[in-house]
Amino acid sequence: MTKAASSIWTAELRLLLRSGRNLLALILLFMLSGAAVWAGIAEIEHQRATIERVEAEQIRDLATVEEANAGPEGDAGYNAYYAFMLTQDPPPPLAFAAIGQRDLQPYVLRVRALGLQAQLYDSETYNPELALPGVFDWAFVLIYLLPLVVIALGHDLVTGERETGRLRLLLSLPGSGLWRRRIGLRYGAVLAALGLPLIAGGIVMAAPASGIAVMLGAAALYCAFWFGLAMLIGASLRTSATAAAAMIGCWIVLTLILPTLANAAIARSVPVAKGIDLTLAQREIVHRGWDVPKAQTFERFFVNHPEWRGKEEFEGRFHWKWYYAMHQVGDEAGAADVKDYRASLAEREDFTRMLGLVLPGVGTMTVLHRIADTDIAGQLAYQDSIAAYHERLRRFYYPYLFDERSFTRTDFAQIPRYETRRATGTLDAASLIALGILALLLLVAGRARMARIGARRRS
């Protein structure tokens, strides 16, 4: 950059920051972004501490179970009944910026070798009134508050000059790139105020740079969309006041009205009552198991567990091997309902994603929470890992039950433990590209409008 060019930029920067309103808006954005990152980190630390606390309690609890049920005379059936095993879903590294559903969805859950479907949907404690307004995190600052800062900085780019009577002079000046410089400068400043706290947070939380880059990329596109809109509206309307009002109107429609309307429509068209259906069906099957011949239950169990055929006989009215087989049969009978239930959840997610292709706020939300792995998909992945673990757990007990082996302390030590799932955060490229296209459309339209002012004035 030549000295002259760089001095133009410095001059423009000084001009930008000399306005009390602009400076205030930028400082406010920087502070809010910082506060949100800080709050997000605090929430993640809180979740980690909770997991640690629960793990410590769990160790004590398992020791009591071992004391009572494992030993030379130990019965695997009792042990499997009383040994609740802990699964935990520690916050993924990017969760601090986009907490998503993690305030509602359980991140610790205990399961035992009984029917999984009666255990998988248990809630953890959370305070519903605190969850109601939504979380205060970096994603919130980006989606809701950044547009307002863009409006504050960008609505009067043209109208402001017209109102102070400088527009004609500015347009008659030789050289091009005045608007490009001004808008570029504002864009960079807004993005820096928003992004620097995120980068700092990413370093503190040792988050992967690629993930932070995706988040910043989404922010850059979302921000570009709003600057495009500012150019389009600012160049189309006569006064700063009407431009500001029109932009705020757009903000209300795009971030408050359309998403809530769409949510009502999605909730209406995709009911998710299947969750209750499958729980009820599972209960019926498990309890009917007590009233139907045991051979019938074993037959159904052997369909997927043929290796235990021939070992089902026992004396008396009760045997644990029958009890666990009955629970497993209950789970298997509800498999179709489980599939339906998950499909309805996935369908809601898909509708939301599709909406995100046209609504930039929703699209940004989708990208951020998908890469952070804190959306419904992340929760379903956690449930899948619990289901896989549950299978390992019950298969571990079967040999003790069907072969009538005693359950000693050595065996207790062998009980499989849940291994934390690998985070499944992915780049939702389609949503990001759609966001890019939206931003580009607005920028092109805005630029064309801006060019018209110049042309009109010069002709």
Next chain:
Amino acid sequence: MSAATLIAREEWRVLARNRAGLIAGALFVLLILVASFTSLDWRSAIEADRARYQASVDESFDAQPDRHPHRMVHYGQFVFRPIAPLAFFDAGVDSFTGNTVFLEGHRQNSANFAEARQSSLLLRFGQLTPAFVLQTLAPLLIIFLAFASVGREKERATLKLMLAQGFSGRSLIAGKLLGHGAIALGVGLPAFAVLIAFAATGAAGWASVALMILGYAAWLILWAALGVIVSALAARPRDALAILIGLWMIVVILLPRALPEAASAQSELATKIETEIALHRDLLEIGDSHDPDDPYFNDFRKQVLTRYGVETVEDLPVQYAGLVSIEGERLTTQIYADAADRQIASESEQNAFVHAFSVVSPLIAIRQVSMALAGSDPAAHYDFLDQAETFRYDFVQRLNRMQAELLPGIEGDDPRIPSAYWQDIPRFAYDAPDPLERPRSLVWPFAVLLGWLVALGGLAFVAVRRIGRSAR
């Protein structure tokens, strides 16, 4: 006609010529209507769903075959929380609380299948109800109509003219307040009409609806007053608009989200897992009914034998195991109840922290009023849990008594009692709480709204003095 009403009428005349304002107003009315109808539809779908589920689980309970009563204790009952009629107006925490609980012996299960856990993140943008529109969007409309009310007169120098004509600063501000207060009520009118129509059908109590309207009227007037006063105090209408939107952002968007973060840092909620482990430990400390040498249950056995005047357990006219179940249930229930109380106490403590800030953000006050009157606040949810728990204890103990009293008369190694007995077990009948019976939850938020109005009245005097000075 007084000077103030003259000024108010002039203000309406000016606003009636404001095309953008009229369009925004019309859109707002449309939005209120759309919100009302989609929300009514949403509520009645939920109501029908939950009623259907409740009927079907009740039916299957009756249809269970002959069984050992303890099997029925674990077959248990599902209860579904009926949604409050006014929840269509303000869904409150209904989507965030589980609405079904599985009730069984010696366990307290969580309320599951909260809508929010099954929705995409879109739900976190807000739920489209009339309350959302009135709380979040109505203030913006009022601001847009009022931000220039006094500033416009200053800018066009009509202010000096009016003061010269003999209008006092006081009547000017009073007139603007009157004009915009009436407009604010007009903004609320469609929603109020929906509420009144709803009450007229008998679906909701008049007292709740009247208080609801009163609360929202105060909330809307508060924004009109804020708009007029800021307009009078700010140098230019543009500045007034910026200040008002900034205030709206802080009061309506930022604080309600940021405060819960601070509140949850204030006190820790124990996880369900920790509570369960602690419960288990407490129970073991009291006694283990399976342990023949357990002092607590040995005492219990002695008492039972004395009560029936027999020497051994075998001589009892009732089944001893059934009596142990009754005693065990009594003990666990007490421990569970204590844990539930602790849980509710810590949640309420967090909420009280947020509520205290309603002095800064009156949105929190109106939200409290609205949720409580709609029957969709946490208190109503706790009440449901409490009723479900009372019901659970009752039906489990009935089954335990059946075990103790009926089983000794039944022969065989697989004793079952006839299925006709299941129909004697009562069904869950939810008695919806009346929010007006908990007036304390309403007094504070109403006081806060009133306090805001009084404070704004004080500020109006400051504005009057400023106007008077500017005339000189």
